[in-house]
Amino acid sequence: MMRFLHLADVHLDTPFAGREPEVRTRLRDAVREAFRRAVDLALEESLDAFVIAGDLFDGETFTFETERFLVEQLGRLTRRGVTVVYATGNHDPGEETARRRPEWPDGVHVADGSHPVRVQVHDREGRFTGWITAIGHATAREAADLSPRFPRPDGFLPEVAVLHAQVTSSNGAEAHDRYAPTTVDALRTRGFDYWALGHVHRRQELLSEPSIHYPGNLQGRTPAESGPRGALIVELAGGRPAQVRFRALGPVRWETIDVGGLDEAESLDALIRAIAGRWRERLDDEPGVRADWMVRVRLIGGSPLWRVLRSEEERHTLESELALELDAIEVTVDAEAIHAPVDPERHIDRDDALGLALHELARLREGGGDPGRFESELQGWDPRECTVQEYLTRLLAGADADLVSRMVRSD
Numbered sequence: 001m002m003r004f005l006h007l008a009d010v011h012l013d014t015p016f017a018g019r020e021p022e023v024r025t026r027l028r029d030a031v032r033e034a035f036r037r038a039v040d041l042a043l044e045e046s047l048d049a050f051v052i053a054g055d056l057f058d059g060e061t062f063t064f065e066t067e068r069f070l071v072e073q074l075g076r077l078t079r080r081g082v083t084v085v086y087a088t089g090n091h092d093p094g095e096e097t098a099r100r101r102p103e104w105p106d107g108v109h110v111a112d113g114s115h116p117v118r119v120q121v122h123d124r125e126g127r128f129t130g131w132i133t134a135i136g137h138a139t140a141r142e143a144a145d146l147s148p149r150f151p152r153p154d155g156f157l158p159e160v161a162v163l164h165a166q167v168t169s170s171n172g173a174e175a176h177d178r179y180a181p182t183t184v185d186a187l188r189t190r191g192f193d194y195w196a197l198g199h200v201h202r203r204q205e206l207l208s209e210p211s212i213h214y215p216g217n218l219q220g221r222t223p224a225e226s227g228p229r230g231a232l233i234v235e236l237a238g239g240r241p242a243q244v245r246f247r248a249l250g251p252v253r254w255e256t257i258d259v260g261g262l263d264e265a266e267s268l269d270a271l272i273r274a275i276a277g278r279w280r281e282r283l284d285d286e287p288g289v290r291a292d293w294m295v296r297v298r299l300i301g302g303s304p305l306w307r308v309l310r311s312e313e314e315r316h317t318l319e320s321e322l323a324l325e326l327d328a329i330e331v332t333v334d335a336e337a338i339h340a341p342v343d344p345e346r347h348i349d350r351d352d353a354l355g356l357a358l359h360e361l362a363r364l365r366e367g368g369g370d371p372g373r374f375e376s377e378l379q380g381w382d383p384r385e386c387t388v389q390e391y392l393t394r395l396l397a398g399a400d401a402d403l404v405s406r407m408v409r410s411d
Helices: 021-044 064-078 094-099 184-188 268-284 312-325 353-365 388-395 399-407
Strands: 002-007 049-053 083-087 108-111 117-122 128-135 159-164 194-198 204-207 211-214 230-236 243-248 252-259 292-302 330-339
Touching: 002 021, 002 128, 021 049, 021 064, 021 230, 021 252, 021 292, 049 128, 049 159, 049 194, 064 083, 083 117, 083 128, 083 159, 108 117, 108 128, 184 204, 184 211, 194 230, 211 230, 252 268, 268 312, 292 399, 312 330, 330 399, 353 388, 353 399
Parallel strands: 002 049, 049 083, 083 108, 128 159, 159 194, 194 211, 252 292, 292 330
Antiparallel strands: 002 230, 117 128, 204 211, 230 243
16 A cells, blocks of 8 residues: 655745735745645655645745755655655746755655656555656646656556646636646546646546546635645555545635625624624634634625725725734725615616616526526636526625616715
8 A cells, every 4th residue: 555645836935925024924934834734744644655746836936945944844754764756847847946956855756857757655664555656847838748758557556646737627727827738538548546736726636536636735825725725645555546535734724705784884893793793604614623814805785884995094994903803814805896775676677778787687596598608607616516507696696786886876
């Protein structure tokens, strides 16, 4: 049996530009802390290998401090007999590592170009448990499919392939540059038991046999990367399907909450209470979760404070108060969808563009027409989570009030 940790897209030295200095420092430290936790996990679980599928660091901002940190952390692994296999990606390609090549500890195997690096893996007792083959990015813009360059396995022990690539059908692929593009079929036919992928930051299984996995990034870096982030513990044995377990390792989590129903919130304190109540509901969804939070609050619908909330200065005051109330590192408030209180029912019988638009919204929410025609255009729709109609209904909630607020002059 071969047991290893699969991680990717660590992005050490991400600049986190545009944030306050103390927040930027906390986020940069969080990435290091997540990586240190990954090393701790590999040692605690007595794993045979530690697999990094690209974008370990951001080459343009790679610091001496991070170089020393990486050498020390990987040294902790190799001194305990853990094999480290690292395939470079588009943010840390071979051209970057060649300019700043750390003195990696013995036992660290780096694939920094298009030629495969094939590594034997042994357990703590020295028993031969399998092979790991990796191919890296030589440049920051690798346009070719690298999967055909992997040699076909020819043994009976577990075989793992490591690649930083965009599988074009993967969930979230559209949010990433098209580097080393490939397909599930191209990977499936190469003969490996497990594909350890990187590049797409959303954790997902693309195929169960053979196992093809993205672990997601180790630590979320933007509001779009919400939810727990971490690495995969993988066990391969005797031709059986891979056993894969996710472990959350990122100490900072990003979350977005939508807050509506603000018609009676007529003061700062009332607004804070409404938002804090919604935040407590969100935390109740994951009882016992421990994290430092970066929170984005989207205010939606009608509010008597809509004019005040359009002011950047007033929103900044609200954000500061909320950071204390929610015990968060940072809170940002998005008030683009807030508007003056309106009653759409008063306008639905109008014989003009507004009346027609309100009727069409109601028809779409109720399933009229052909919702399937929206499938290719709906941003954020995941067919594994709900139907097109369910997503449309949720997406259009409150849209009629927003439409009225945009088309009817407020007092």
